[in-house]
Amino acid sequence: MSLIEQFIQRAKQAPKRVVLPEGDDERMIQAAVRLVAEGIAKPIVLGAEEEVRALAGGASLAGVTIVDPAKDSRIGAYSAAYAKNRGVAEGLAGRMVKRPLYFGGMMVAEGDADAMVAGVAKATAQVISAAALTVGFSEGVSQASSYFVMVLPDGKVLVFADCAVVVDPNARELAEIAVTTARNAKKLLDVEPRVAMLSFSTKGSAQHAHVDKVREATAIAKEMAPEILLDGEFQVDSAIVERVAKKKCPDSTVGGTANVLVFPDLDSGNMGYKLTQYLGNAKAIGPIMQGFAKPVNDLSRGASVDDIIAVTAIASLQCGG
Amino acid sequence: MDRAEVEKRVKKVVSQVLNVPEADIRPEHKFTADLGAESVQSLELVAGFEEEFDLEVDEDEALSVQSVGDAIEFFVERL
Numbered sequence: 001m002s003l004i005e006q007f008i009q010r011a012k013q014a015p016k017r018v019v020l021p022e023g024d025d026e027r028m029i030q031a032a033v034r035l036v037a038e039g040i041a042k043p044i045v046l047g048a049e050e051e052v053r054a055l056a057g058g059a060s061l062a063g064v065t066i067v068d069p070a071k072d073s074r075i076g077a078y079s080a081a082y083a084k085n086r087g088v089a090e091g092l093a094g095r096m097v098k099r100p101l102y103f104g105g106m107m108v109a110e111g112d113a114d115a116m117v118a119g120v121a122k123a124t125a126q127v128i129s130a131a132a133l134t135v136g137f138s139e140g141v142s143q144a145s146s147y148f149v150m151v152l153p154d155g156k157v158l159v160f161a162d163c164a165v166v167v168d169p170n171a172r173e174l175a176e177i178a179v180t181t182a183r184n185a186k187k188l189l190d191v192e193p194r195v196a197m198l199s200f201s202t203k204g205s206a207q208h209a210h211v212d213k214v215r216e217a218t219a220i221a222k223e224m225a226p227e228i229l230l231d232g233e234f235q236v237d238s239a240i241v242e243r244v245a246k247k248k249c250p251d252s253t254v255g256g257t258a259n260v261l262v263f264p265d266l267d268s269g270n271m272g273y274k275l276t277q278y279l280g281n282a283k284a285i286g287p288i289m290q291g292f293a294k295p296v297n298d299l300s301r302g303a304s305v306d307d308i309i310a311v312t313a314i315a316s317l318q319c320g321g
Numbered sequence: 322m323d324r325a326e327v328e329k330r331v332k333k334v335v336s337q338v339l340n341v342p343e344a345d346i347r348p349e350h351k352f353t354a355d356l357g358a359e360s361v362q363s364l365e366l367v368a369g370f371e372e373e374f375d376l377e378v379d380e381d382e383a384l385s386v387q388s389v390g391d392a393i394e395f396f397v398e399r400l
Contacts, residue, residue: 093368096365126364
């Protein structure tokens, strides 16, 4: 069974209420129908009911909750909550929350949905903005980031971050990425994360400001989440090859056996995942968005119905529980 | 609505949304570089303008507006 199929099977054990704000896209409606039929999630589609029904093309929408933000009685409460959280006038807040991405985000923020999956029609930056302004960030986290699940040809699974969102994180931001990724790896993969903070230096083998940043991030991350098995700084081989780790960092509890690799910036992260994908023949699942107080996941504009279902299953598992 | 009135109202909205004194806001100011807007606040500015001028604008077009002067032009053309 592929990893995606495993995610779907696990999501079925406790189907979550996932809001799909782009109810004017046929793929979203088809995905919602399948999510119900296969018992993966309880989809909430945002849009005008007649338009959603027309896009369903006669397929049964039993089990799909359709919510029209323009007619929904919760809009007043969402406006008031948005205005209070953001410190803006209620008139402005009302104009924000009637937009589907923001209405969906407020459903998640206010506990009327467990997660949101969007992005077939909206740019990633718009999905991130909506999530940041409605759901907000997890405690101790200051920005959105992302991770990839890399499935190697031998079946081994590694998690890479951040390979898609944060261009040049400072030490604090890098620590946040490490901690957030570790927590999501645990929820999604049901494994104990072993986090390696990557560099071109292993435990002081090189001196440079870039190495100092990773060292500082390692210290901050350990302080943020002492329960997570995390260490650094490591070169990639010291992180994942036990033979090398025994020589270069014999005292590290993570060296040689890391399953979560945190890259120091987007240059290295993006190149690292693509090298693994194309030269190492790994399958790359992602980027999976993270950092929000509750899961909001982004889709590529070319997403297929299968992709929407996979991302919905991932969002459901990121809910935990 | 004349340009002076549009300018006055644009500055009022920018001041409220970005928490910058109205007197410090000039047409040449860019929202992010000069007035400290975070990128996630772009749509709040758009919603603030919509509320002030009581009209709905195309979101993608409005998000291309990057400065106070651009916003003034944008609404002068539409009012």
